[in-house]
Amino acid sequence: MTKHLLFITLTLILLFNCKRKEDTSWDIDVLSPVVKTTLTIDDLVEDSILSINSDNTVDLDYKFSFSPINEKFFLKIPDTIIKTVYGFPFLSPVTLSPGFQFVNDPAENEFDLGDAKINYMEVSTGELNYRIESEIAEVTFYTYTILKTDDGSGNTFTQTISVPAGSRTSPAVVSGTFKFDGYSFDLTGASGNKFNTFESIVLVNIDNAGNPVSVSNLDSIRIQNKLVSLKPAYVRGYLGQTSFTDGPTANNFTIFDQIISGTLDLDSVNIYTELKNYVGAEVQVKMKQVISTNTATGNNVPLTHSSIGNTINLNRAIDNGNSITPSIYKIDYTKANSNIDLVIENLADIMTTHVEASLNPLGNISSGNDFLYFDKVIDADFHINLPLKFIANDLRLRQEIELNIDENSNPVHEALISIYAENGFPFDADVQLYLLDLSNNIIDSIQISGFIASAITDIDNKVVSPINSVLKYAISAKKMNIINENSRIILDIIFNTNSTTHTTIYKDYYMKLKLVTDMNLEINYR
């Protein structure tokens, strides 16, 4: 009796004053549809590469930018230091009155740009770092002006800095930074016929509101200006002769990266490389090699074509003021002029490229009228226009799926899963599931009975009616534990087209899937 009363009291206290120490749980058997979906070609292929033709056939337009020929290969503005010391030519002390300007120093400064001869530059980003040391025993004003500059609103770059009074033993020191972002520079110097040259003036005055100050040849002002990290947005002039190499570079080639085995026989494929030169100068490009690599099979197929290893001349672009018309060079690859079919059917996931290029190979033939917009240089794109008309033979696509579950979040003990498929595509599909360990090694598989049968097709191999199929697979408690521990599975889908002739995929083909589970799971709440 005491025990029971104590039990009641304790449970009531637990009910109303304490938190539950254990979850309430029980097991149930659920037989229910879970999810359904309709897959069309839109779902299977990225929108960005999908192209629908007027007859509802489907093309894949895949573009692969294989050479990072960008602004880093072109003109660089080195950091430029300008140091000046201003002294007084007086052996005996001389008194300078307030407001007296004792420095007025125009100068020309030249960027070291190699053989390039630039007469105009627009700055994207950059800055001027200054440091002034003054031994003048009065406040002075230092004004630095770069002539023939423009901030876009008609203002010349000019900055005035107040420098405190200093002494020979303890000079006043002032330092700081000014931004050049958005300024344009005329680099023709004072005469207007130079290049790489900018003109500046340094002015130094005694403070108007200050006192007369005595100076001699023992006093000086030391000024250091440093133009740092100048990144041009645009330059005009002669860009000079440069050459550069990119590669060999292993580039990800994603169009076939989920295909791990099998063969894909394409009816036709339209493949070309397009080189677009946006630089206002002649460019020579040489594609030294293009190699298709299937890392799953280890098979390498180098592209053979007359363009490989030979020089391609790209004409200069035309600057229209508001736009640029690039020069375009197109290289078409066909079965007749190359081995491009083998390159594609290798189902590569890596494409290795090796490119050389040179700028102004013929020198300054434009009389200093080259131009370069640094945000648009040379595009080199490999285009694949692939009509979805093919023969697939045991074509295995693999996708690794992260389930984001663990023992605590997955309430299912075991399950029998049925997939009801209504297939409107003219190919069969087998499905296989593999379980992974924490190191991504396949350690088990889930047996799936049945396959998704191809739709019924007519004499032209066009779908006339879909076919229903059922796939079933059981996930035992043991296998569920493996999934809970590792949370990753591999889904393989093996495709076989239903004809020996090339099968065309149309936009309106679809596959309806419904996933039904018969599962034992735990209901749990705290």
Added chain:
Amino acid sequence: MIKIYSSLLFVNSLLFGMSAFSQDSIIIPGNKLPSMRFEASTELNYGSTNLNNEFIQKLLFGGKIGTDIKDKALDKINNKGRFGVEVNYDIKYVNLKDTLFEKLPNYNYYIGFGSYNNISATYTKDLFSTVFYGNKEFENQSAILGRSSFISTKFEKITVGLVSKDNKTSYGVSLIIGDRINSYNFRKADMFTHPEGTNITLDYDGTVKLSDGNSTGSFMSFSGAGLGLDYSKELLNHKIEITNFGFTIWSKNSRYSNTAKQYDFDGVEIDNLLKVTSDELEFNAKAILPQLEKKPFVTLLPTIISFRNIIDEKKEFQPTYRIRYKILSNYFPYFNAGLVYKVNQHFWLKGTAAYGGYSGIRAELGAYFDYKYFRAGIESQNVTGIFMREGNGNGLRLYLNTTF
């Protein structure tokens, strides 16, 4: 003396979380001539017509509900099952000298505070099976889930009232502070599981009322507000009491649905199986459920109506009986009847047989103490539940009354 009384009240409050039950169930022997009175009462009980104590305790306090106890519970359901938990407490201060209204010199006033927490359900055998076994056993047949109800409600009240000097009549008006209401009333819910589970169809007609989902329903959370009335009257050696007659307006983030619809569920529609996210799955799954409107609604309070005979404290043996009902709480009318035995001048014992509320037939025991200005009582509302393994509930009422 005041200190002692205060300490006793405090201990009582600590032990039972200031939970209390209406004192009307407690025998109140004798009448004193006090100047003020403090009352505290608590009721804590749970019960079911088909769930045994092991099942209920695991449901409420945690633990794995195994197949054996589920089977026993299922066997006990005939037409409908019933389950409920009540946690109520009241404290009251009665000024026995003063009156609020000069025109009512025979009435004293009182101030009270109470908290009422109730979770209850009525369910069909099929609903119980579906919830605790799953729907697989209903493959190719209909599970009748309708005419079932689940209500979870909690509110507090602050009461000002009048009580007659002879303690035979009282009136109270309460401000109701609504903390939580989750009400699901399925008038009809026939669920057909198609062969191999390819579809589930549900012929549904039901009402859902949910209070502020952002609130935890904690103490004085003001998800709703309302008005309540209390009344008690002694007449011809009987006492009738009506507690919490009123309503609550739930207007803060409340959601409501009153839908009759035929659902055919053949899976949550997802756009692309290869790119589905848990957010998309959850969003689309919720879209299948009855659409809940964000709008205020009004609910009646779970009014408690009680009727009992009044004990003559001079008699050594005498009969006792009581009827109690609680509306909108899945409550079955409760009856008890038995005997009261006066052990001595200060001590009474009561034994009754009871039926209704949330449990079936059961025995009850009570013990009551009265000494000078102190009265107390303790009742077990389900003695069979304490002693018998297959008992279907437990309950405890406590009462403490001090006057000085």
